[in-house]
Amino acid sequence: MLDRPKKLIEVALPLEAINKESAREKSIRHGHPSTLHLWWARRPLASCRAVLFASLVDDPSAHPDRFPTEEAQEQERRRLLDLIEQLVKWENVNNPDVLKAAQAEIMRSTDNNPPPVLDPFCGGGSIPLEVQRLGLEAHASDINPVAVLITKALIEIPPKFKDQPPVNPEAQKKLKTAQWFGAQGLAEDVRYYGKWIRDRAEERIGHLYPKVKLPDGSGEATVIAWLWARTVKCPNPACGCQMPLVKSFELSTKKGKAAWVEPAIDRTQKPPVVNFKVKTGEGKAPEPPKLGRGAKFRCLACEQPVEDKHIKAEGVAGRMGAKLMAIVAQGQKGRLYLSPTETHEKVAFSAQPSWAPIQPLACDPRNIWCVNYGLDTFDKLFTDRQLVALSTFSDLVGEVCEQVRHDAKQVEKAIEVEVYANAVATYLGLAVSKLSDSLCAIATWKPSMDQAIHAFTKQAIPMIWDYAESNAFNNAAGDYGTTTKTIARAINNLGKGLPGYARQQDATKYVRDESIPSLVFTTDPPYYDNISYAELADFFYVWLRRSLEKVHPDLFSTIATPKEQELVAAPHRFNGDKEKARQFFEEGLHEAFKRTYEASHPNFPFTVFYAFKQTEEKRDGTNGLRTAASTGWETMLESLMQSDFSVTGTWPMRTELSNRMVGQGSNVLASSIALVCRPLPADAPKTTRRNFVNELKRELPAALRAMQQGNIAPVRPCPSQHRPRHGRLLALQTSPRIRRNADARSHCPPTD
Secondary structure (H helix, E strand, O other), X not given: OOOOOOEHHHOOOOHHHHHHHXXXXXXXXXXXXXXXXXXOOOOOHHHHHHHHHHHHOEOHHHOOOOOOOHHHHHHHHHHHHHHHHHHOOHHHOOXXXXXXXXXXXXXXXXXXXXXOEEEOOOOOOHHHHHHHHOOOOEEEEEOOHHHHHHHHHHHHXXXXXXXXXXXXXXXXXXXXXXXXXXXXXXXXXXXHHHHHHHHHHHHHHHHHOOOEEOOOOOOEEOEEEEEEEEEEEOOOOOOOOEEEEOOOOEEEOOOOOOEEEEEEEEOXXXXXXXXXXXXXXXXXXXXXXXXXXXXXXXXXXXXXXXXXXXXXXXXXXXXXXXXXXXXXEEEOOEEEEXXXXXXHHHHHHOOOOOOOOOOEOOOOOOOEOOHHHOOOEHHHHOOHHHHHHHHHHHHHHHHHHHHHHHHHHOOOOOOOHHHHHHHHHHHHHHHHHHHHOOOOOOOEEEOOOOEEEOOOOOOOEOOOOEEEEEOOOOOOOOOHHHHHHHHHHHHOOOOOOOOOEEEEOOHHHOOOOOOOOOXXXXXXXXXXOOOOHHHHHHHHHHHHHHHHOOOOOOOOOOOOOOOOOOOOOOHHHHOOOHHHHHHHHHHHHHHHHHHHHHHEOOOOOEEEEEEEEOOEEEEOOOOOOEEEEOHHHHHHHHHHHHOOEEEEEEEEEOOOOOOOOOOOOOOOEEEEEEEEEEEOOOOOOEEOHHHHHHHHHHHHHHHHHHHHHOOOOOOOEEOOOOOOOOOOEOOOEEOOOOEXXXXXXXXXXXXX
């Protein structure tokens, strides 16, 4: 067996500090890399940074010549843990003193030759970004082209233009008085050319976004959003009105600024017509026509309940319409809520898109809920006015490339004009894609915040009944200029490390590049059946492809994202067969871990992040008792063991918040754990189930006490590799000394 130095992560971590900063990070928006573009279940940067650092730095016990006593080792260990506590703080992400101290420790533990690090399931790019921040060479891959592009925008593009000034004419005038560090120059150009696109788009389609006249005749105000209700024909033959499908009539619930919509039935017309009027001040919103769960509504005109069967049939037949309920405008002292006007409704319906993404949505009942109501192609998730706006922005991304080329040629300093123009266009294309999350007909209005909320508040494409159509030129959420400013703030914090590399690749088919030395692997693999990344990413892919197909032809050569190879246990891809879906995921994950085993650096552990569902209920066939299990968790552990990895450490992390996108009232990602893995020695002995259980009983109480008390001290090792059959989380370390017998499977008790 090779003499491999024990790493800090195999002994201790300051979990309390990591957990605190990981949770805090989720409320940070300005300048955070996650604001570059949405990606689901993104790993917090703080936890990635801490785990990477502790995976590369030696534990003091690995150097008895320097730290001969336990006291000396503990003192040195405490110093390293203190450094991690500083390293994970958001305010220190660009602190040169803290980063240099961390990088110096890594260099010391790697003989000044740190290995490159690869994340084969890079997703939103958190892990490779932190690899780069720690001064290492970052490699990333993913099968999903949207994920690859996001990661390129984080680690690959910014270092190419490190410390380079912007090329736009406005900034060129200030070069003598301004300094540019990292990717700040690139960020400034993204902001400038984003405004260039916005201004030209407004010239072309601004007439579709008129201002609204104030009721007191004092002038006009910029519209923030138009609020719409979907409609279907009432099935009552005596009624037949276009009945609005409204979940809530509330517009604002802020104290002293209450506003709501009141329906008024015009029975002089046949069939009757439902109109809306906005009310403010004293009073409250009337009861909405939504009845309970699902798509059950009552008709506001005849009060007859209407089942979802009829609403689905109308939607599938293409007979679902929309009616304007209210207009939200920006006043001098805040939001103004105004009654709808016929003029604004006619302007909206006058939009005529020349292009639309007609690709079909996947029939995925777990994550895509609108298909049964006729919203079965991507263009139907947008109003005609939104399709015109997004198409215009997309076309202008192509046009801005020529403008950037022109301006770059005027710069005296040598610059790769074509490469730089494509870089700027990449971020501006990402801005169009990101904007589509807000500029769509499945965005909602939040009365408690007086603002529109983007579509992906869940890891799903939902069915929304009353939606908010933001003004694409409102200088707020939903505005292209505002979106590019947000992206520019994120770029400002990038580009300070070594060059990074992101490519599209199937992790199950990874082939080691002989030109690259042995890699350290750190990854956050797919979560069994929890998120269908490919189906959801198509929402963005259709716009990225239109904007950036010429810039990144290798990523956008197909009509949609790859589905067949994606590692997810999705029954809908196997005609509803859950067993085939499970088998596909299990075999694929095993193959990915096997490839990792073959290419891993022998001196460093393989670290795996895993977040899993709260519970899956099972009934014991012998005694009828219900137990809790996590199929994805079990599958992941089994795949690691089959790939000849042993788990030498596990660290529970509270990175998921109970109030996050899918957290409330659902069985979702509940906790996270970081596993530390080493290749299993070929001569590792086996154990029987009886010996395993006896050893487990002996060591478990002390391990639980350590976990509950310290969050810093190491948890004592569990004596064997194991496959928990039930329990929310087994937060124990596993010894590499004893190999699990194929028939000896543990029944470990649940722990929190």
